[in-house]
Amino acid sequence: METSVPSSPSASSQSIDTIISGFEHLGYVTDHSLATAIYLVTQLRKPLLVEGHAGLGKTEVAKVLAAFLATRLIRLQCYEGLDVSSAVYEWNYQKQLLAIKIQEPSKQTVEEKEKHIFSREFLLERPLLQSILVEDASPVLLIDEIDRADEAFEAFLLELLSDFQVTIPELGTVHAKHVPFVILTSNRSRELGDALKRRCLYQWIDYPDLEKEMRIVRTRFPRIEQQLAGQVVQFVQFVRKLPLSKPPGIAETLDCAQALMALGKHRLDPQAVEETLSCVSKSVEDSAKIKSAGLERILSLPTGQ
Amino acid sequence: MTMPGSNVFMEGSDDAPRTMVAFCRYARERGLTGGVQVTLGVLRATTCLGMAERETLRSGLRSVMCSSKDEWDLFDEIFETFWHPAESRLSRRSRRQESRAMDHSDRNRSPLMSGAVGESQAEDQGSQEVAGASEHERLRKADFSTLRQDDLAALEKIALRLLGQMSTRLSRRHRMTVSRGRLDLRRTIRHSILRGGEPIDLRYYKRKPQPNRLVILLDISGSMSPYSLFLVRFVYALQKHFKQVNTFLFSTHLIEITHLLRARHLPEALRSLSQLATGWSGGTKIGASLSDFNTLHARKLCRADTVFLILSDGWDTGEPAMLAAELAAVRQRVHKLIWLNPLLGLADYQPLTRGMSAALPHVDVFAPAHNLESLMALERHL
Numbered sequence: 073m074e075t076s077v078p079s080s081p082s083a084s085s086q087s088i089d090t091i092i093s094g095f096e097h098l099g100y101v102t103d104h105s106l107a108t109a110i111y112l113v114t115q116l117r118k119p120l121l122v123e124g125h126a127g128l129g130k131t132e133v134a135k136v137l138a139a140f141l142a143t144r145l146i147r148l149q150c151y152e153g154l155d156v157s158s159a160v161y162e163w164n165y166q167k168q169l170l171a172i173k174i175q176e177p178s179k180q181t182v183e184e185k186e187k188h189i190f191s192r193e194f195l196l197e198r199p200l201l202q203s204i205l206v207e208d209a210s211p212v213l214l215i216d217e218i219d220r221a222d223e224a225f226e227a228f229l230l231e232l233l234s235d236f237q238v239t240i241p242e243l244g245t246v247h248a249k250h251v252p253f254v255i256l257t258s259n260r261s262r263e264l265g266d267a268l269k270r271r272c273l274y275q276w277i278d279y280p281d282l283e284k285e286m287r288i289v290r291t292r293f294p295r296i297e298q299q300l301a302g303q304v305v306q307f308v309q310f311v312r313k314l315p316l317s318k319p320p321g322i323a324e325t326l327d328c329a330q331a332l333m334a335l336g337k338h339r340l341d342p343q344a345v346e347e348t349l350s351c352v353s354k355s356v357e358d359s360a361k362i363k364s365a366g367l368e369r370i371l372s373l374p375t376g377q
Numbered sequence: 378m379t380m381p382g383s384n385v386f387m388e389g390s391d392d393a394p395r396t397m398v399a400f401c402r403y404a405r406e407r408g409l410t411g412g413v414q415v416t417l418g419v420l421r422a423t424t425c426l427g428m429a430e431r432e433t434l435r436s437g438l439r440s441v442m443c444s445s446k447d448e449w450d451l452f453d454e455i456f457e458t459f460w461h462p463a464e465s466r467l468s469r470r471s472r473r474q475e476s477r478a479m480d481h482s483d484r485n486r487s488p489l490m491s492g493a494v495g496e497s498q499a500e501d502q503g504s505q506e507v508a509g510a511s512e513h514e515r516l517r518k519a520d521f522s523t524l525r526q527d528d529l530a531a532l533e534k535i536a537l538r539l540l541g542q543m544s545t546r547l548s549r550r551h552r553m554t555v556s557r558g559r560l561d562l563r564r565t566i567r568h569s570i571l572r573g574g575e576p577i578d579l580r581y582y583k584r585k586p587q588p589n590r591l592v593i594l595l596d597i598s599g600s601m602s603p604y605s606l607f608l609v610r611f612v613y614a615l616q617k618h619f620k621q622v623n624t625f626l627f628s629t630h631l632i633e634i635t636h637l638l639r640a641r642h643l644p645e646a647l648r649s650l651s652q653l654a655t656g657w658s659g660g661t662k663i664g665a666s667l668s669d670f671n672t673l674h675a676r677k678l679c680r681a682d683t684v685f686l687i688l689s690d691g692w693d694t695g696e697p698a699m700l701a702a703e704l705a706a707v708r709q710r711v712h713k714l715i716w717l718n719p720l721l722g723l724a725d726y727q728p729l730t731r732g733m734s735a736a737l738p739h740v741d742v743f744a745p746a747h748n749l750e751s752l753m754a755l756e757r758h759l
Contacts, residue, residue: 084426085433108426108436115425116418123446157563165562172566172574186570260446261677269444270411276449315672 087111091140100129100136101288109275110137119233119254121218121269124277126259127321134214134255144211146252148199150221156228160238162196190242201238204248213252218268219261226265233271280322282309288322289329296329303340303371304329308352314365316358327351340371397423401442404455409448415441520722520747522603533610533643536749589684589712589759590621594670596689598628598661604719604747608688611752613638613646623678627666633674661692663732664699671706679710684759687716688746693732700732704739715742715758722747 091107102110110133113120122130138145148159168189175185197205203213218226232238236248256272258264280288285305289296308325320328328351337344345367353359401416418441426437435456443449564580572578593612597605616622616638623635637653640646679685685707693700708714716736720726722745728737737743742758745751 082427082429085430088433104432105436105439108433109440112422112425112437112440116421118418120440121444163563163566165566168566169574169576172569176574182570185574189566189570263445266410266444270414272444273440274443274445274449275440276443276446317672317676 084111094140095136096291098136098139099291100132101284101291103284106133106275106277109273112273113137113253113255114141116273117251117253119256119272120275121256121258121264121272122275122277123258123260125279125319125321127323128277128279129322130257130277131214131216134212134216134257137253137255138212141210141212141253143209143253144206145214146199146203146206146211147214147216149216150218150225152220152222154221154225158198159225160198160200160232161240162198163190163242164194164196168194192243195240195243200232201246203252204236204238204246206248206250206252208250210250211252213254215254215256217259218256219258219264223265226268230265230268230271233268279312279319282306285309285322285325289325292326293329293333296333297338299339300332300337301329304332307340307345307367307371311352311362311365314361316353316361318354318358320352324352342367342371345371393423393428394420400438400459403459404442404452407455408451409442409455411442411444418442521607521719522747532607532749536611536614536752589682590678590680591615591619591623591684591686591759592678592711593622593624593686593688594631594666595624595626596628596661596663596687597626598692600661600692601690601719604690608719608746609647609650610643612688613643623674625666625670625674627661627663627669629660629662629665631666631669631673660694661689662695663689663691663693663736664695664697664703667700667703667707671703675707675710679707681712683711685711685714686755687714688719689716690718690720691716691728691730691733691736693730695732697731697735701735701739704736708739708741713741713758714739715744715755716740717744717746717752717755719745719747721745722751 088104088107088111091110092102092104095102095107109120112118120133122133124130134147135145171189171194172185175188180188195201199213203211215229218229221229233254236251237245239245282305285308286301289301289305293301304325308320308328312319328348331348331351332340332344335344335347349359349362353362397419398416401411401419405411419438422437422441423434426433428434435453438456439449439452443452559582561580561582564582565576565578568578568580569576593615595605595608595612597609601608612624616624616635623633624638625631625633625635632653634650634653637649638646640649704714718728718733721728721743728734728743744754744758
């Protein structure tokens, strides 16, 4: 694993600007901090661990990065009980059984038969192996919600992320031809192991401020009316300050804006809030809290955008 | 924008690595983790990014040097103070914290920790090991509030041993209830080759039994003090034997002590607890503490397989309605809600306090916790 020669410092700030504008072109508003981290991912070839609350576009980072680099995105969704056979590889048992039957009359020795049914032909490649076997260029490997996988898997991942090789007992060791760009995301539902964290670059994504969220809404929905966009963003920013069990993320803001546009609203009034509340709040208790929080005040604010 | 403090190291390029190494050390002293690997990462990042652009350098170093939200929040201040030592807010703050810590240690130690088994006592093990069978039996049934200080150590030993048995029994029980398991095709095929490809010997695999997660809330308000002394030890033992346990103390507010109980030896854990526990006397606000739990920790800790354990006598000075609502919210998230009440061991006790009667409808298991035997009975519910 050899990294490219670091470019000169002045080139770096140029590259970071390119990342910012490139991402924006692809519909993802990023800031200097995240762009720098992504630049370092491409230069240092270290995995990037992105943490933050739900709905803030963590997964999106990897998708957009793949589009930006014009390379393949390989995604591994983690869940509790995720094991090697669904993350790395598995043998195609049905096919193996068939092959054994077909070979029955042949005069092959047991060793030859064994070699045949444990060849690449019978191997089902799961995301992690796929990312290593890619032939043409470094793919982006997204390991989504790593906090949901258990610690044993995390430990396995550690080995993979440092050497980018996989050992299959029947086949031998496979090395990566092109080291993937790795993005890990976590909702912090549990603390990750120190060893894994130490191997990664780190990025915390927080709720966006008013200005950034406005830019996100406008980038995603170029045709949204100015006043409506301002009201929606202000409304969501206000809601986020309430003590809710699930504060709305950017995904919710976008849902809400899209819903209002679909309903043909031009401005956000109490009735419109009522109709689109399900976009912002995901529980009965939260809805009640939002309704009783003095919405009139926030709705009557001038939209200064 | 060029960095105001940049002249420190821009004079000769040789100084840049030295400055960065110094910065890493500076950051480590102020709470960032990460060793030589991180320092090397910093040097490589600096070569890529250059040092002229202050914001770029800041973002880059932050990505390389931090590995959690806490560190992320710390970083900016460390970065600022390193390049501008004159306006070091951080050092002033840390000095303030130091003086505060001094206050704490001067204050009376909380009742929770009094009689902590010191190292001297722990070394003096000979006498405790020869405790006879009848003595053993007496200690298992003795109410914690009537125990003498010198019984404590003996009780502790018994508790640790019993809990060891309890956790292995638990795992064995799990294994036996697991169904036949699933066909392991991979190994079946492997072995079928020996039989000319006919899968005659079937191979199975079973899911490894996973013990439940455990969340413990321990009441250490004044009314609990005869019991909390021992219950802390019980919780310590639980945490030692069960893998996924999170422990909190509460009286008027909630505080997590999982990391403190992770200490290898009990006296160590108790010492760090006593440094932490201040102002524990005063009323009990179970509802408010549970509300803290629900907003801050529930999302992280409560899952479908979590067992939620409250150790409290139910004397609540807060609103019973709030207690009921918060408890209902917890109940919705977890597998089982257990309330252990030491007072339930008293012959004439009835759970009639306002708090307790508000709580009962939401509790799955309501059991006593006044002596070792009652605690061991907990096994049935885990």
